[in-house]
Amino acid sequence: MAGTSNERGWVAWLARRHAPPPGGLGIGDDAALLPLAPGLQLAATTDWFLEDLHFRRRERPEDCGYRLATRALSDLAAMGAEPLALLLSAAWPAGLAASWRRRLHAGLEAAARDSGAALAGGDLSRAARIAFDIVGLGRVRAGRALLRSGARPGDSLWVSGWLGYAAWGRRLGARAQPSDREQRRALARWRRPRARWELGRRLAQPGRASACMDVSDGLSLDLHRLCRASQVGAMVFAGRLPAPPPAGRSSRARSAAARRALDFALYGGEDYELLFTAPATARARLRRLASPTLPLTEIGVITRSRGLWLELDGGRERLPERGWDAFDAHGGNRRGGRATP
Numbered sequence: 001m002a003g004t005s006n007e008r009g010w011v012a013w014l015a016r017r018h019a020p021p022p023g024g025l026g027i028g029d030d031a032a033l034l035p036l037a038p039g040l041q042l043a044a045t046t047d048w049f050l051e052d053l054h055f056r057r058r059e060r061p062e063d064c065g066y067r068l069a070t071r072a073l074s075d076l077a078a079m080g081a082e083p084l085a086l087l088l089s090a091a092w093p094a095g096l097a098a099s100w101r102r103r104l105h106a107g108l109e110a111a112a113r114d115s116g117a118a119l120a121g122g123d124l125s126r127a128a129r130i131a132f133d134i135v136g137l138g139r140v141r142a143g144r145a146l147l148r149s150g151a152r153p154g155d156s157l158w159v160s161g162w163l164g165y166a167a168w169g170r171r172l173g174a175r176a177q178p179s180d181r182e183q184r185r186a187l188a189r190w191r192r193p194r195a196r197w198e199l200g201r202r203l204a205q206p207g208r209a210s211a212c213m214d215v216s217d218g219l220s221l222d223l224h225r226l227c228r229a230s231q232v233g234a235m236v237f238a239g240r241l242p243a244p245p246p247a248g249r250s251s252r253a254r255s256a257a258a259r260r261a262l263d264f265a266l267y268g269g270e271d272y273e274l275l276f277t278a279p280a281t282a283r284a285r286l287r288r289l290a291s292p293t294l295p296l297t298e299i300g301v302i303t304r305s306r307g308l309w310l311e312l313d314g315g316r317e318r319l320p321e322r323g324w325d326a327f328d329a330h331g332g333n334r335r336g337g338r339a340t341p
């Protein structure tokens with residue numbers, strides 16, 4: 001059992017202390033669920049977005065606003081919920097330019113456009129540094145929400161879109177000028193990750209996904225969370241991860257780049273893709289959901305034995321529980337723009 005000094009331990013302590021709401025789902029998934037009307041549940045999630053921890057003031061404010069909205073919309077997507085509304089509490093130091101705030105809202109609106117989620121309220125305060133807390137509200141048919149706890153041994157493990165580009169883009173930095181197409185992708189996916197709410201709603205239809213969460217803190221750490229909730233293990237095939245292709249002139253440079261791309265994909269975070277499991281019978285239906293703009297990749301398999309393993313170059317190694325933890329030493333991996341702990 002983890003102590004209460006890191007995120008996992010504290011969340012476990014809270015979950016033991018607070019019973020789930022009647023007819024709903026409490027602490028420990030991507031969002032809480034509450035009864036809304038007969039046959040309908042409300043999904044509710046909240047996320048911090050803090051200056052110098054989650055964003056820096058020298059970034060484009062439009063990009064900050066976009067990522068801020070994505071944090072909430074992606075958690076709703078992970079539950080298979082239809083977005084309804086956002087609430088935004090904001091605090092900033094006296095003198096923060098109104099133009100910065102307006103530009104942030106332009107980015108937030110761009111991310112929420114077409115999602116159905118309007119900004120419906122919040123709270124304002126003064127603070128020494130800029131701070132936001134965003135609440136996302138959505139609705140889902142009762143019994144249809146995608147939970148972390150539904151994975152079964154033998155299920156396939158899937159991920160939407162791409163992994164590791166956001167961490168690479170973060171490492172390139174807010175002021176970087178891309179030198180090729182892949183760098184342009186990395187910067188775009190870091191600055192403006194698109195929440196997968198349309199996909200989440202489709203995955204929540206019967207006979208598709210058995211479990212789901214969004215990849216916000218890195219594939220490895222988030223997969224450990226999903227497996228713990230489902231009381232299963234997993235094998236991930238490194239060669240199948242939709243990670244940046246290794247570039248370089250020499251084979252040595254390429255293999256160093258491949259290892260770095262793998263680290264970005266496993267531990268980088270901020271991908272905001274959906275990580276989900278599905279029985280073999282769903283494979284054909286899932287393949288039909290995929291498109292060139294949003295591929296779905298089968299990256300592994302769920303196992304009865306509880307360990308998490310990475311198959312790499314014909315061998316296998318343990319997949320460490322590493323990534324973004326708000327209180328771990330590794331949690332600093334976003335501060336300096338460094339992508340790997």
Ligand SMILES: [Mg+2]
Binds near residue numbers: 213
């Ligand atoms: Mg999440």
